[in-house]
Amino acid sequence: MTSVAVIGGGISGLSAAYYLSKAPHLVNKVVLLEGSSRLGGWLQSTRTEEGAIFEHGPRSLRVAGEPGANILEMADDLGLSDEIVPVLPSHEGAKNRFIFAGGKLHKLPSSFRGLFSRYELFGNQSPALLGLREPFIKRREEETDESVHSFFCRRLGKQFTENAIDPMVRGIYGGDCRQLSVQALFPSMHQAEKRKGSITRGLLFGPKQKETPFRIDSELLKKAKKEQWALWSLKDGLEGLSDSLKGHLARSGVELLTERRVERLEFDTTNQVVQVNTLDEQFQVNHVISAVPSNCLSPMFAGHHPVLSDNLSANPSATIGLVNLEYAGDVLPSEGFGYLVPSGEPERILGVVFDSSIFPQHNRPSSATTRLTVMMGGTWFNQLFGDPDKVDSSLLLDVAVTTVGQHLKITSEPLRSFTTIQKDCIPQYTLGHTDRLEQMESYIAERSLPLSLVGCSYRGVGVNDCVLSARKAVTDFLKTCERD
Ligand SMILES: Cc1cc2nc3c(=O)[nH]c(=O)nc-3n(C[C@H](O)[C@H](O)[C@H](O)COP(=O)(O)OP(=O)(O)OC[C@H]3O[C@@H](n4cnc5c(N)ncnc54)[C@H](O)[C@@H]3O)c2cc1C
Numbered sequence: 203m204t205s206v207a208v209i210g211g212g213i214s215g216l217s218a219a220y221y222l223s224k225a226p227h228l229v230n231k232v233v234l235l236e237g238s239s240r241l242g243g244w245l246q247s248t249r250t251e252e253g254a255i256f257e258h259g260p261r262s263l264r265v266a267g268e269p270g271a272n273i274l275e276m277a278d279d280l281g282l283s284d285e286i287v288p289v290l291p292s293h294e295g296a297k298n299r300f301i302f303a304g305g306k307l308h309k310l311p312s313s314f315r316g317l318f319s320r321y322e323l324f325g326n327q328s329p330a331l332l333g334l335r336e337p338f339i340k341r342r343e344e345e346t347d348e349s350v351h352s353f354f355c356r357r358l359g360k361q362f363t364e365n366a367i368d369p370m371v372r373g374i375y376g377g378d379c380r381q382l383s384v385q386a387l388f389p390s391m392h393q394a395e396k397r398k399g400s401i402t403r404g405l406l407f408g409p410k411q412k413e414t415p416f417r418i419d420s421e422l423l424k425k426a427k428k429e430q431w432a433l434w435s436l437k438d439g440l441e442g443l444s445d446s447l448k449g450h451l452a453r454s455g456v457e458l459l460t461e462r463r464v465e466r467l468e469f470d471t472t473n474q475v476v477q478v479n480t481l482d483e484q485f486q487v488n489h490v491i492s493a494v495p496s497n498c499l500s501p502m503f504a505g506h507h508p509v510l511s512d513n514l515s516a517n518p519s520a521t522i523g524l525v526n527l528e529y530a531g532d533v534l535p536s537e538g539f540g541y542l543v544p545s546g547e548p549e550r551i552l553g554v555v556f557d558s559s560i561f562p563q564h565n566r567p568s569s570a571t572t573r574l575t576v577m578m579g580g581t582w583f584n585q586l587f588g589d590p591d592k593v594d595s596s597l598l599l600d601v602a603v604t605t606v607g608q609h610l611k612i613t614s615e616p617l618r619s620f621t622t623i624q625k626d627c628i629p630q631y632t633l634g635h636t637d638r639l640e641q642m643e644s645y646i647a648e649r650s651l652p653l654s655l656v657g658c659s660y661r662g663v664g665v666n667d668c669v670l671s672a673r674k675a676v677t678d679f680l681k682t683c684e685r686d
């Protein structure tokens with residue numbers, strides 16, 4: 203029998219502990235050590251006294267793909283089926299996405315037919331024409347990693363890259379596509395060019411993605427497929443997911459310890475023991491699953507595993523200034539998911555989510571209001587607002603209200619607002635990320651270090667990716683337990 207310490211109590215750590223709790227025949231003790239006073243990490247939802255829900259972190263989860271199917275299986279097992287608020291693909295809150303450029307909103311294509319229309323944003327060309335030209339563009343011969351900006355400029359042109367790809371990267375990573383790795387952010391497109399010389403040919407005729415080594419199925423997934431959900435949340439917001447995991451783990455006997463910041467890890471590989479040191483306690487376990495951001499893990503190896511500490515500290519993280527706003531009545535010019543602003547535009551925001559349009563179920567029950575979330579900063583935070591530790595939140599609120607007022611022609615003042623500075627909240631997969639990851643994985647495997655790396659710092663920042671990465675790591679670890 204084996205004991206495991208999970209470090210970090212965000213969605214990744216809670217999920218790792220959840221999957222471990224499913225194997226009591228192999229793992230007899232699981233302790234989760236969280237540095238702060240609360241579990242859940244970036245999953246933070248507020249319910250106001252009027253009954254409206256505001257998200258200060260993630261707000262919508264995708265249904266598509268293995269990560270989407272996997273998290274629905276977990277939600278079903280946690281008994282959350284009746285709590286789910288789904289969004290259908292035909293719903294305008296899922297379908298209509300906009301770009302703010304040249305002083306106005308531009309709607310992005312949202313249907314197959316839309317791909318054949320010409321867009322001012324893309325130099326009056328249709329996305330279909332760009333796609334038809336793409337297979338005739340020569341492949342890049344160099345093997346080195348490339349930026350997202352350079353890759354898409356080569357294959358789809360500068361205008362499409364700067365008005366579609368650049369804002370999309372800001373709308374997921376809060377990051378700069380000139381600095382981020384195409385191999386890490388768009389692995390299937392990078393592989394497609396490498397194998398077949400073109401994105402289109404590679405995606406159409408390339409090998410299928412490797413399947414997960416476990417079967418994913420649930421009644422909830424069947425329902426989601428039948429009803430064709432595109433996105434979902436929970437009635438009381440996504441923090442309900444971490445709350446529900448907390449309840450499940452406590453009932454399963456997992457020790458959940460908050461205010462236990464881990465400072466150092468020491469491996470005794472001969473005896474397969476790890477010493478986990480917090481400021482004033484020590485825990486001895488057989489295996490550690492790290493679910494903290496990589497730059498929080500890096501100092502735990504300082505001095506004794508430079509390959510780990512150096513690679514773990516290579517990526518910076520972006521800080522997001524987040525302002526939730528609520529206005530009386532319907533103030534939106536159009537229903538939709540929201541809009542993004544390309545980095546070349548002279549604006550101080552990254553984008554705006556139309557929360558009340560995506561999830562009207564989260565509105566106050568008594569009266570119709572509009573809920574928006576303005577996201578600011580990202581990679582550009584310090585340049586625009588200064589040191590995140592010193593910035594006055596009234597500056598962020600002021601910029602948010604003034605900017606959405608101008609963009610959406612809102613003349614009223616908000617009824618309510620919340621301003622949060624989410625410091626270092628999204629890791630930035632910079633050039634060389636995939637090589638660094640492989641280097642660390644080989645280092646760990648060659649030395650049989652009793653360590654697994656999960657979380658948003660490695661193979662995807664979405665909540666779904668975090669949960670799936672936890673399941674994969676636990677599955678691999680349990681296989682070694684079965685062998686021993
Ligand atoms: C504003 C925002 C909007 C987002 N929107 C979406 C969305 O709509 N959809 C989506 O899918 N994803 C979204 N994401 C991404 C997603 O929410 C995160 O990537 C994910 O929650 C990260 O989870 P995690 O557990 O890996 O990391 P974290 O949530 O960062 O958890 C790590 C935990 O480790 C703890 N910790 C750190 N150091 C130590 C230490 N030394 N010892 C012990 N504990 C430590 C931290 O306190 C923290 O609780 C969004 C993220 C943000 C910030």
Ligand SMILES: C=Cc1c2[nH]c(c1C)Cc1[nH]c(c(CCC(=O)O)c1C)Cc1[nH]c(c(C)c1CCC(=O)O)Cc1[nH]c(c(C)c1C=C)C2
Pocket residue numbers: 264299300370372373374375376433522539540541542552553554555556577662663664665666667
């Ligand atoms: C304007 C800034 C941001 C907005 N959302 C985020 C930022 C930084 C954070 C974020 N949003 C999503 C994810 C998860 C991605 C995943 O892999 O699942 C993260 C970390 C969801 C998401 N948001 C947009 C897209 C294309 C996605 C992927 C899933 C989906 O298609 O729904 C685009 C987008 N983000 C924001 C807006 C306003 C917007 C589009 C209009 C806000």
